[in-house]
Each structure stands twice: as structure tokens, then as C-alpha cells.
Amino acid sequence: MPSTTRNRSIYLSRKLTDGAMQRLSAAFADVRCGSEHPPSRTELMAGISGVAAAIVTLTERLDAEVIEAAGPQLRVIANVAVGYDNIDVDAAANARITVTNTPGVLDRATADHTFALVLAATRRLVEGDRLIRSAKPWVWGPRMLVGLDLSAGTTLGVLGYGRIGKALARRARAFEMRVLATSRSRQSGTDADGTEYVDRDTLLASSDVVAVLTPLTPATLHLIDAPALARMKHGSYLVNTARGGVVDEAALIDALRSGQLSGAALDVFENEPEVNQNLLNAPNLVLTPHIASAGEGTRDAMGILAIENVVAVLAGRPPLTPVR
Numbered sequence: 254m255p256s257t258t259r260n261r262s263i264y265l266s267r268k269l270t271d272g273a274m275q276r277l278s279a280a281f282a283d284v285r286c287g288s289e290h291p292p293s294r295t296e297l298m299a300g301i302s303g304v305a306a307a308i309v310t311l312t313e314r315l316d317a318e319v320i321e322a323a324g325p326q327l328r329v330i331a332n333v334a335v336g337y338d339n340i341d342v343d344a345a346a347n348a349r350i351t352v353t354n355t356p357g358v359l360d361r362a363t364a365d366h367t368f369a370l371v372l373a374a375t376r377r378l379v380e381g382d383r384l385i386r387s388a389k390p391w392v393w394g395p396r397m398l399v400g401l402d403l404s405a406g407t408t409l410g411v412l413g414y415g416r417i418g419k420a421l422a423r424r425a426r427a428f429e430m431r432v433l434a435t436s437r438s439r440q441s442g443t444d445a446d447g448t449e450y451v452d453r454d455t456l457l458a459s460s461d462v463v464a465v466l467t468p469l470t471p472a473t474l475h476l477i478d479a480p481a482l483a484r485m486k487h488g489s490y491l492v493n494t495a496r497g498g499v500v501d502e503a504a505l506i507d508a509l510r511s512g513q514l515s516g517a518a519l520d521v522f523e524n525e526p527e528v529n530q531n532l533l534n535a536p537n538l539v540l541t542p543h544i545a546s547a548g549e550g551t552r553d554a555m556g557i558l559a560i561e562n563v564v565a566v567l568a569g570r571p572p573l574t575p576v577r
């Protein structure tokens with residue numbers, strides 16, 4: 254069939270930002286668009302059925318059943334996220350469907366938010382805010398809400414040193430922190446900028462703040478479990494802006510309660526969007542609702558990159574950012 258008459262219908266599971274929506278309508282006439290809210294599974298199956306391309310977000314689970322329900326004409330699934338644990342990439346590959354994600358465009362925003370959480374947890378911003386809002390009497394005191402001096406040669410350990418980890422390290426160095434990192438591609442040595450590569454146990458035992466930036470895979474599920482938390486420095490901090498499943502929340506709650514950790518900050522949760530009540534009750538824990546990449550320009554760029562991937566695949570060109 255000549256390419257001009259090929260199916261160019263698109264399913265967009267959720268409304269994207271204005272900049273991305275404009276790009277989508279400029280590129281495609283036939284778009285089946287969901288609302289701002291995540292589609293139900295039935296809506297997802299109905300929406301994806303018969304289209305040439307699906308643009309989805311991390312709240313949609315594209316497992317083998319959904320991929321099969323889409324039909325053989327589906328050529329590309331473009332995830333509006335860098336993480337793609339919501340997509341069964343093996344099922345997609347078996348069905349000869351290209352899967353793309355949005356690496357690169359969200360590095361700075363995600364590193365900014367991760368570092369904001371580092372500061373918020375270590376300098377107890379949310380506890381201070383809560384104290385004032387409680388309308389309880391308070392007065393300045395030398396022992397009140399004392400936290401960690403980041404700029405006193407403290408060490409940030411970055412678990413998963415990819416693009417976002419490197420952007421985070423640049424921010425940490427501006428705060429005079431030492432940076433340790435684990436990376437699949439490098440086990441030892443020091444980068445020109447000072448980042449030192451170590452193994453995971455050394456990183457956990459030597460860091461004042463551990464930032465989790467690994468993708469969620471079967472190998473990283475509960476990477477931070479009770480033994481890993483016990484290996485961390487007593488009184489250190491944990492920040493997770495990767496995926497909830499990487500941290501065992503029950504073990505984290507125990508570590509916060511026992512004082513093994515002085516504090517933590519989470520942007521992602523094991524059973525998102527549900528949040529464990531014991532996390533809500535922990536005073537020394539900062540919580541944000543999976544917004545690490547939520548910068549205005551960043552969210553436009555993520556949507557547009559997903560759309561450009563679809564444009565390329567439907568035009569018979571290689572995708573810009575395939576997942577494999």
C-alpha cells in the first residue's frame with residue numbers, strides 16, 4: 254500500500270500540555286484523544302484498537318493483552334516518559350511494534366526536583382512549614398529543626414548514574430558535595446569532574462544522602478530493601494525520584510522510625526497513586542506527587558518528542574529515541 258494511504262490514526266491516552274497538543278494537531282488529523290485523567294483499562298483497550306500509533310503516559314499499563322487488543326496495524330507506542338516499565342517491551346517487539354520514550358529532555362527538570370528534595374529533607378523544610386501552619390507557639394532555638402550541612406563536605410551517592418544522575422551531580426558540586434556513583438558501565442575510577450565510581454555497598458555505606466535514579470526492572474525491584482537501608486550510614490537520608498518499586502516502603506518506614514535514616518523524600522510510590530498511611534504519618538519524610546519532570550517547557554518537550562517519534566515511524570524513518 255503506498256505510504257500516503259496508510260493508516261495514520263493516532264490514539265493519545267491523555268491530554269498533553271498546550272505546546273504538545275498544538276504539535277499533534279499540526280502533524281495528524283485523525284486523533285482519538287483521552288481526557289486529562291488516566292483511561293480505565295476498558296477505555297485504553299477501546300482507544301488503542303485499530304490505530305497506527307499510540308501516545309501514552311506512565312499511568313497506562315500496556316501489557317501483552319492490551320498490545321494484542323490494539324491489532325496488527327499498530328506500529329509505534331510512544332511513551333511520554335523516560336521510564337517505560339509500564340510497557341511490555343517484549344510483547345511489543347514480538348508484535349513488531351516500535352516503543353519509544355523521552356530521554357534527555359527531562360534531565361535538568363528532574364535533577365532540579367531531586368536536588369530540591371535533597372535540600373527539603375536535609376534542611377527540614379516541610380517540618381518547618383508544618384510547624385508554622387500548626388499555629389503552635391514557636392521561638393527560635395539553637396536546637397530547633399537542626400539538619401544536615403550539605404556544604405560541609407557531605408557526600409551524595411547517586412544510584413544509577415545516567416544523564417539525570419550527571420545533572421544531579423553538577424547541582425551537588427555547586428553545593429560543594431562529594432559525589433559517589435554506581436553505574437552499570439563503570440565500576441571504579443574517578444571522572445574529570447570528580448565523580449567517584451564505587452560499588453553499591455560502598456556507596457550506601459559512605460553517603461550522607463543517597464539519591465535513587467535507577468529505572469525499575471526486575472533487577473532493581475526493592476533494590477533498597479531492609480539490608481540495603483541497614484548498610485546506609487546511620488542518620489543519613491534517602492531520596493527517590495525514579496520509580497516507587499525500587500524502594501521497599503515498609504523497610505523505609507522502619508528505617509525512619511528507628512532513626513537509622515534521619516529523613517527521606519519520595520516523588521514516586523510503590524502503589525501509585527495510593528500512598529501508604531505509614532508514609533503519611535512519618536514526620537521526617539517529604540512527599541511530592543511524581544512531579545520531578547513537571548517543568549513547563551520540559552512537559553512540552555516530552556510530549557513533542559513522543560509525537561516526533563510517531564511522525565518518524567509513520568513516515569518510515571527510524572524513531573528518534575527507541576527504547577532498545
Ligand code: GLV
Pocket residue numbers: 311333334335336337359495546
Ligand atoms: C517520569 O517519571 C518519567 O519516567 O519520565
